[in-house]
Amino acid sequence: MSFTKEDVEQLSAALREPRWVLERRLDAWKIVEDSELPHGKIEAWRYTDFRRLKFSLDPFRLAAPQETTEITEVQETLVKEEGERGGYVVQRDADVVHQELSPDLAAQGVILMSLDKAVVEHEEIVQEHLFTQTKPDDHLFAALHCSLFSGGTFLYVPKGVSVSVPIESQRWIDEGGTGIFPHSLIVVEEGAELTYFERFQSIPIPNDSISNGAVEVVAGPRSHVGFVALQEYGGRVWNFQRIDMSAARDAVIRSLIVTLGGRFSRQEVRTAMRGEGVDCEMLGLYFAEKGQHFDFRTFQDHIGPRCRSDLLYKGALKDDSRTVYSGMIRVEPHAEGTDAYQTNRNLVLSDHAKADSKPELEILNNDVKCSHGASVGQMNEEEIFYLMTRGIERPQAERLIVNGFFEEVVGRVRQDEIRQVLSDAIEHKLTGRWHSAGEEGA
């Protein structure tokens, strides 16, 4: 592995961050030193064999923050063709290069800025929440992230404040051969409302890069929080991501993970329902082709009583792609009156593609309603014939059917402006405009 303890120390020094941050980084680094690259013998990585994928951590160097980077703060991009935003954070490689927040939201006490800056400017609140949800001790990638995070987003919504238009972060990979470690910390206080949208993109790069990000969401009592991630990396990016959400009493918490890009993508999505009466929706959507390998792990952690969680992950696969979904419903001893649902559906469009689906249940309370279902199916030839009798060519008929398959998820997105972005991204992928590493060229 090319990342070193010196990287951690230099990064911390360059960011001029408080001592406690460096200490947390170094604690995580100890775990890095004791960890190895996960392999098939570890249950959580059973279907993702890095040897077969020819992946190692050797070729990447840390994308270092640039001393010269200046953050622009012009208030001009909040209204875009694709709809209005309450605020933006744009990160390029290691640095946040642009941030802005509507003055109206700022006046109500909403905070939006790079996490680098927030650990200094809002030290107290960041310190209270940072790494309370994402823990370095799960595996090597989690530990690496907690050691090397930079850039990132800090978003704070005070008690009772309702943010009616989405706030967006964009992460761009502009440089090949690097590792980026964006971290988002989203704190939504009691009774507040927020939809947060995070997008991941890369320009065509000459060699492989790794993106190892995390999102922590802390949803206060009675808050309404929506989180949407759209991952559209190019074919040279290895994507690792954790999304750790915590919900207090009576919170309504929704997540949607849309994964289209990357040579490889491993995403772990966890909602911990800590308070009573949480209402949780977890959605996922993926389309894999051209040798892509996607690996999803979801966790519905029922800790508080009378919480409801409803999970639906749907994916389509083409060519020689491979996807893995494994989902854990965990019901803790005090979680009486739990309602938990989990569904994973896969549409396999080629004989060479393979989808695995693995539900897991761990139920420590008897008063529980719980169901899970998984399916792996093929394109229905009757539907194709029907569409073709209306003059539609086969490839377009297939696209219509895949879009229809996704509609069950996309149709649940409440904000028109986000739904449109997602539909466009899906259309882009379905019409063959995503490029694998080979097609991106060297």
Place this chain on the structure above:
Amino acid sequence: MPDPILVIEDLHVEVEGKPILRGIDLKISPGEIHAIMGPNGSGKSTLANALMGRPGYEVTKGRVLYKDEDVSSLSTDERARKGMFLAFQYPTEVPGVSVVNFLRTAYNAVHEDNKLGPLEFRKYLQEKMDLLEVGDEMVNRYVNTGFSGGERKKAEVLQMAVLDPQMSILDETDTGLDIDALKEVSEGVVKVHDSNRGMLVITHYQRLLNYVEPHFVHVLIGGRIVRSGGKDLALELEAKGYDQFRTELGIPEGEELSDQAG
């Protein structure tokens, strides 16, 4: 005499190696409506599917000419883009795809030189909906998903009106309709038909033909057309059933009429 729209010559079709159609001849000229009647399993839907080039329906002999062109080797979508249309006996559900979106995609595929944007198309669709008295609710739903039998048949006729084909094949578009719906749907079919178009109407019932008056009625039994006549033939069939063909065809009592294909 104008050139016929559709000519079927000695058409033999096998499905899964089983001969179903055993020599069909039929000629449909512009403005003509032909009805095909026949017992269950006699091969009516097989004919409809074979005309649209459904995979698995193997033409072992004979050919199909559409506007003088042999379409036997064309794919289903190519036939549709040339102006052939099939209203299904059992229309297929396409979950998650709205009728509006589906129909605009289909319209633009068929009318490549005159594509319509979403708003223009919605206006065009509205005209057809008004013509056929179809409400908004149906076109915003997913194609045939959760539709009642009658709604499906109405949606098929709406599709026909929107795509504006020259040769339409209607496979039991009247089956499963209540009396009012039958009237609505058949009146819709009549509105769409004109002197430039040909229509092949498969039905079990004379009552449809009260609205959609056929110029010719053909009786299909055991994969062959055993008799052709005017619209009075439909009345005769309704009165006497298909048993009258037993002696004519030399089929003994107790043996099913439809099994003659084997």
